[in-house]
Amino acid sequence: MIASPPLSKKSAAIDVRSLRVDYGSFTAVDDLTLTVPAGEVFGLVGPNGAGKTSTFRVLTTLMEPTYGEVFLDGVDVLEDVETARRIIGYMPDLAPVPSDLKVWEFLDFHAAAYGLGSRAARRERVDECLAEVALTEQRGSWCKELSRGQTQRVVLAKTLLHRPSVLILDEPASGLDPLARRDLRNALRRLAAGGATVFVSSHILSELAEMCTSLCVMNRGRLLAAGTAEEVRQQLGSTDRMLTATLLGKQAEAAAWLAARHGVHDTRVEGERVVFGFAGSDEDQAALVGGLVGAGWKLRAFEEKRSSFEDILVEVAENNRKA
Amino acid sequence: MKTDDIQQPMTRHAALDILGNPIFRRYCQSRLRIRGLVISLLMTVLGSGFFVSFFAAVGSRADASGVDAARVSVIALLVIQSLILFLIGTAQAAGGMVAERDEGVIDYQRLVPMSPLAKVLGYLFGLPVREWAMFLASLPFTVWCLWRGEVSWRVWLPLYTVLFSSTMVYHLTGLVAGTVVRNRRWAFLCSIGIVFALYTIVPQLANFGLVFFKYFTLGPVFSECLPGLLPRDAAAAVSTVQRLAPVVKFFGLDFSEWVFTLFTQGSLILTFVVMLRRRWQRAEAHLMGKIWAAGLFVWAQVMLLGNALPLIDPGNLFPSREFGRMFGPVYRAAAGWRPDPTEAVVLSGVYGAVTVALLALISGIITPSVDRQIQGWRRARKLGQRGIPWLSDAGSGWWFTLLMAVAGAVGWFVFTRALVESRWFPGQVLPVPVFGYFLALVLGGGLALQALLETRGAQAQRLAFILVGIVPLMAGSVLCVISEALYPLGAWVLGISPVAQPVFAAASQMPIADLPPSVARAVPRAFEFWTVVGLLAAFWLARDLWRRRSAMAAAARGTEKDGR
Numbered sequence: 001m002i003a004s005p006p007l008s009k010k011s012a013a014i015d016v017r018s019l020r021v022d023y024g025s026f027t028a029v030d031d032l033t034l035t036v037p038a039g040e041v042f043g044l045v046g047p048n049g050a051g052k053t054s055t056f057r058v059l060t061t062l063m064e065p066t067y068g069e070v071f072l073d074g075v076d077v078l079e080d081v082e083t084a085r086r087i088i089g090y091m092p093d094l095a096p097v098p099s100d101l102k103v104w105e106f107l108d109f110h111a112a113a114y115g116l117g118s119r120a121a122r123r124e125r126v127d128e129c130l131a132e133v134a135l136t137e138q139r140g141s142w143c144k145e146l147s148r149g150q151t152q153r154v155v156l157a158k159t160l161l162h163r164p165s166v167l168i169l170d171e172p173a174s175g176l177d178p179l180a181r182r183d184l185r186n187a188l189r190r191l192a193a194g195g196a197t198v199f200v201s202s203h204i205l206s207e208l209a210e211m212c213t214s215l216c217v218m219n220r221g222r223l224l225a226a227g228t229a230e231e232v233r234q235q236l237g238s239t240d241r242m243l244t245a246t247l248l249g250k251q252a253e254a255a256a257w258l259a260a261r262h263g264v265h266d267t268r269v270e271g272e273r274v275v276f277g278f279a280g281s282d283e284d285q286a287a288l289v290g291g292l293v294g295a296g297w298k299l300r301a302f303e304e305k306r307s308s309f310e311d312i313l314v315e316v317a318e319n320n321r322k323a
Numbered sequence: 324m325k326t327d328d329i330q331q332p333m334t335r336h337a338a339l340d341i342l343g344n345p346i347f348r349r350y351c352q353s354r355l356r357i358r359g360l361v362i363s364l365l366m367t368v369l370g371s372g373f374f375v376s377f378f379a380a381v382g383s384r385a386d387a388s389g390v391d392a393a394r395v396s397v398i399a400l401l402v403i404q405s406l407i408l409f410l411i412g413t414a415q416a417a418g419g420m421v422a423e424r425d426e427g428v429i430d431y432q433r434l435v436p437m438s439p440l441a442k443v444l445g446y447l448f449g450l451p452v453r454e455w456a457m458f459l460a461s462l463p464f465t466v467w468c469l470w471r472g473e474v475s476w477r478v479w480l481p482l483y484t485v486l487f488s489s490t491m492v493y494h495l496t497g498l499v500a501g502t503v504v505r506n507r508r509w510a511f512l513c514s515i516g517i518v519f520a521l522y523t524i525v526p527q528l529a530n531f532g533l534v535f536f537k538y539f540t541l542g543p544v545f546s547e548c549l550p551g552l553l554p555r556d557a558a559a560a561v562s563t564v565q566r567l568a569p570v571v572k573f574f575g576l577d578f579s580e581w582v583f584t585l586f587t588q589g590s591l592i593l594t595f596v597v598m599l600r601r602r603w604q605r606a607e608a609h610l611m612g613k614i615w616a617a618g619l620f621v622w623a624q625v626m627l628l629g630n631a632l633p634l635i636d637p638g639n640l641f642p643s644r645e646f647g648r649m650f651g652p653v654y655r656a657a658a659g660w661r662p663d664p665t666e667a668v669v670l671s672g673v674y675g676a677v678t679v680a681l682l683a684l685i686s687g688i689i690t691p692s693v694d695r696q697i698q699g700w701r702r703a704r705k706l707g708q709r710g711i712p713w714l715s716d717a718g719s720g721w722w723f724t725l726l727m728a729v730a731g732a733v734g735w736f737v738f739t740r741a742l743v744e745s746r747w748f749p750g751q752v753l754p755v756p757v758f759g760y761f762l763a764l765v766l767g768g769g770l771a772l773q774a775l776l777e778t779r780g781a782q783a784q785r786l787a788f789i790l791v792g793i794v795p796l797m798a799g800s801v802l803c804v805i806s807e808a809l810y811p812l813g814a815w816v817l818g819i820s821p822v823a824q825p826v827f828a829a830a831s832q833m834p835i836a837d838l839p840p841s842v843a844r845a846v847p848r849a850f851e852f853w854t855v856v857g858l859l860a861a862f863w864l865a866r867d868l869w870r871r872r873s874a875m876a877a878a879a880r881g882t883e884k885d886g887r
């Protein structure tokens with residue numbers, strides 16, 4: 001079990017303790033313990049089948065776990081469903097919308113269901129939320145006629161209507177173009193700055209890394225790592241990177257010198273460049289580069305290439321699958 | 324969004340404020356759009372107008388009075404309205420519910436802070452709102468025909484009240500089907516199938532002593548009101564026939580068909596609302612709580628008995644009597660009619676079979692799955708409780724099945740005793756020890772199926788039912804058809820099935836039973852043997868159930884395995 005580290009000293013908006021979800025003999029979520037402070041944009045990443053949606057369905061009171069406890073803003077989600085539902089804003093995976101309603105009707109229905117006041121007050125709030133997701137022009141469109149990205153934004157607007165303090169967004173960026181993703185990122189940050197806690201999932205780690213203040217990685221129902229993006233990278237053991245030193249002569253000698261250094265592996269010479277793998281901290285890398293220059297080789301250029309988050313996740317998933 | 328914007332107070336909707344219900348209004352918006360509505364209303368108005376003018380014209384050609392022509396039109400309009408509300412409306416209720424689930428938007432509705440009852444009522448009146456509009460469009464024609472036909476309010480008020488209550492029952496059936504059945508097509512077929520069965524198959528049960536079932540339909544009240552709706556000559560004849568049995572007998576009480584149907588349907592409406600309310604509260608909740616389920620079972624027994632017992636002495640319960648009524652001349656010829664003892668045996672067997680089926684159905688509803696039990700033990704541990712609360716969904720359904728089995732056996736025995744000791748079979752007595760046999764049969768079948776479901780799950784239970792309940796029926800039937808010499812073997816094979824056992828019980832325990840010599844020895848012996856086997860199986864499964872529950876409890880108290 002990996003518990004998420006204390007990300008800040010702020011009070012916990014989401015507190016998940018020893019959560020387990022079984023479907024018959026299949027365990028979808030296994031002993032998940034997680035704490036998300038208020039005002040964070042917290043990401044949950046994992047491949048398909050990692051247990052993200054099951055976790056979200058428990059958090060949103062849509063499903064009872066096999067066991068475990070979940071608190072949202074101090075409210076026990078399993079015991080006080082009604083109160084919990086008032087503070088949750090949930091955007092499910094694929095962001096479904098009814099095919100027989102127009103955008104404003106869909107939003108007005110939810111505004112009315114949440115008891116957001118008179119028709120005029122609801123209209124004002126609907127317009128605010130549509131503006132928030134930059135969809136004012138689609139107010140009178142049919143939901144079924146919207147593009148995938150627009151649909152995502154309409155559902156996000158619906159999620160914001162009742163001003164929830166905890167937003168739970170399942171794959172909100174899937175299907176969005178880069179511009180829309182940027183808008184979504186900005187919108188989430190604004191919400192977090194306003195005091196809301198945003199818990200967002202994706203199977204694309206780089207997408208979350210851009211969007212979130214902290215994140216965690218799940219695979220096969222288990223929490224593998226949690227923290228900032230860099231902390232997650234370290235926890236997953238991915239400090240490995242490929243380094244390329246471009247030298248003015250004596251490449252073979254330099255390669256031999258590097259090969260003898262701690263953490264260096266797979267050294268090879270490609271013309272005037274020496275390419276090698278390095279596993280170590282940033283400090284170790286700085287010392288290595290300093291040593292290379294200090295030893296008298298004429299370093300003309302230096303290049304670093306790290307594994308992408310996707311590579312790390314694929315590797316983790318593969319390792320887990322083999323295990 | 325500003326911090327102080329978060330969690331502003333939200334108003335909660337009053338459940339009974341239907342017009343202000345957001346779900347109802349949402350469906351008014353989508354289903355009452357001009358384009359779709361105009362066509363539906365046009366068809367309704369044209370259909371209604373056609374029937375009114377057609378019957379007026381026919382009446383005029385036949386020199387019938389305007390009053391009589393208008394009365395015939397009322398009946399035609401009633402048929403149209405029933406089709407709109409019962410069939411189209413019910414299909415819409417079921418299909419709409421499944422569509423919500425298919426589209427995935429039902430989760431939104433689960434999360435909105437409306438009370439479960441408000442959600443149920445919103446869907447109940449919202450999904451078929453166009454059908455209600457079509458019904459309203461046909462009403463002016465009805466009003467005109469009622470006025471023109473000089474139909475008394477004593478006739479149309481009961482009829483339309485029961486039309487409304489029947490619609491509620493069927494629409495709720497559609498909602499329950501749409502909530503429980505996962506496939507859209509199946510949900511649609513189920514709901515329509517139920518309505519169809521209520522008007523075709525279920526009333527046939529009334530011919531086998533289960534009179535109560537016919538009150539789920541509009542039929543009895545329609546028959547009661549028929550004299551007021553028919554042309555006056557025909558009405559007089561029907562009225563004369565109806566005076567033979569003018570009221571519903573319920574134990575020693577007399578009710579009009581109208582009141583009794585409303586009472587029956589009202590109970591069913593309440594049960595369906597409770598089911599849906601529970602599902603809106605928790606998606607995984609059982610359709611009924613344990614107390615409600617046991618109460619419903621006992622209520623069904625009381626209703627079955629209450630309707631059936633008063634009909635025994637007049638002879639109206641026996642199928643041959645009803646058959647005689649249908650063929651009047653034959654009936655009059657057979658003035659010295661008496662029921663055949665075999666009829667009584669069949670009636671008792673059917674009662675027993677329906678009781679066992681009802682027990683299996685209701686105990687299936689309240690029996691927790693293995694996952695649910697683990698959840699219950701974990702929750703009990705979290706709350707510091709020693710065990711799962713009895714009445715919670717995670718609590719065992721075994722004790723309540725036991726309770727219902729006893730109630731069912733009592734009901735069955737009372738019914739059978741009333742048949743045997745009726746004036747039709749003078750000097751016959753059903754001894755009290757027969758109750759023990761009935762109880763053993765219901766307990767064996769009911770508890771074995773329940774324990775199997777609770778320990779091994781629905782698939783194991785279904786498989787067991789097919790192997791023990793259906794296959795012996797088929798095999799035994801085939802054996803009996805092959806040769807008369809195989810009758811005893813066929814009886815032994817048939818006796819395995821809990822479906823056939825109640826008939827065997829009646830045939831072997833009722834003193835009036837007159838079994839053919841070929842099975843006179845096999846039937847009682849097969850019944851006793853298989854009843855003992857059933858009881859032993861129930862005992863063994865119950866032991867297994869308690870062992871597993873103890874393991875689960877131990878796991879929940881902190882050991883690592885979950886006791887599956």
